[in-house]
Amino acid sequence: MEKLIARGAEADLILTDWNGLRALVKTRKPKRYRHPELDRQLRRSRTRAEADIIHRAKEAGVPTPLIYQVDPENAVIVMEYIDGVKVRDLVDKLGDEERTTLFHRIGGYAGTLHRAGVIHGDLTTSNIIKSGDRIVFIDFGLSEVSNEVEKRGVDLNLMNRMLTSTHYRHQEQLLEAFKVGYRETNPEAEEALQRMEEVARRGRYIEKN
């Protein structure tokens, strides 16, 4: 049984049977538009980093898929298949209260990640899956290990940009709930949240009040 379940921008995801387990095979495909050397280097380093950091996040207490096998040379990771719904597709279907609770929890996990020195690098609602009661963080392909406030700020800014571009109907509510959760798990939250605003202001053409 093999089924292509997603063709992301970066990788193909194939659902398969792996030694009796339902597993996801994530293959970073070569990009024709990239110089072959640059392409190989990016795919290899991202595969390795993703596997390392998924472990690190899990140790910190943030739900992530289990890793079964890693092959950096071929840019392949075999991991646990998470059955659920992307938060991105869920936001508009929830009631007000559920939405707040969800983002409160997401903020909490984001705080835990940062406290553990993990920068997700692509912290958006497409990369968080609600699976039953679990909230699982996926796609650590752009992640890195760092305790720099700057990197935390950029990470948070990504989430806020996602709220502004895609979940604009509930942006304020979601950001507020996210911040509450983030503050609860991260003692250095204020500094990071402040940096998030600074990073946003640094962008092109922001009203500077």
Place this chain on the structure above:
Amino acid sequence: MIALGVESTADNLGIGVVAGDGRVLANVLDVHVPAEGGIHPREAARHHSECMGGAVRRALDEAGVNAKELDIIAFAQGPGLGPCLRTGATSARALACYLGRPLVGVNHCVAHVEVGRMATGAEDPLTLYVSGGNTIVSGYESGRYRIFGETLDIAVGNCLDTFARAAGLEYPGGPDIERWAARGEKLISLPYTVKGMDLSYSGLLTAVTAELQTGRHRVEDLCFSLQETAYAMLGEITERALAHTGKPELLLTGGVAANKRLGSIVRSIAEEHGAKPYVVPIRLAADNGAMIAWTGILAYNSGIRTPVESSHVNPNWRMDQVEIPWRS
């Protein structure tokens, strides 16, 4: 319906005359070339004010239109360099008042998207807008152009221009870098900085300039490596945004759209995702007045007017703050 559009957000002074059906009757361009260094806002503004009268006259002559036949005066209200914007706005106000015609303030970034749609026939594209001052991936969603990705610091064109200057190449940097890159062979490792759907060029610029100063590399290889790295980053965020939005079309617009390598990257990505690629024609790629006039027409037809008393320029006007009633 005939509109006159004034573009003066940076170093280009553009006056365009466009008809209601999208025909570009005139598109006069007068570029300020600094004697040395980059754009000095005050010097560019002085250039614009000195050339304004002549450019308007030339545009009307080329279009074969009498000033009295103009129906609206559109101008780029932002974003851009304050002094340059104010010069264009002042002239647009004067024309509108003198002729007794309505004034329409236009967002410069929205205009790049709209002229791209008009010229290529793209209907609902994800747009990669790249120029000396901007690097933005946007798409229409519920009444606005939402920004999915953008540069966190300098624009790709700014990165290329600044490097070109350091390497003694021509301004603007893009075309000359592309010529030198064609003779490059070796890929020098440079910082590749993508953050989700955003990217950053300041580290790349610093690194490539430092490599140049070591004197260890051929300029051809540096241009090749800079171009490959800078455009691969653009390719990646564009691809992410395309996968994210599922838009059926991909449009490349802005001054850097003239680059052939970037065009081939965009086409390759579009093909990969089953989207239709579009590249804005060269004559409408760089900052120009026709795009302002055309967007002014769209806005005017949706009931938008900019009374003189609220026609102050906004150098920080983001494109995602603009209501787009003509698409809803």
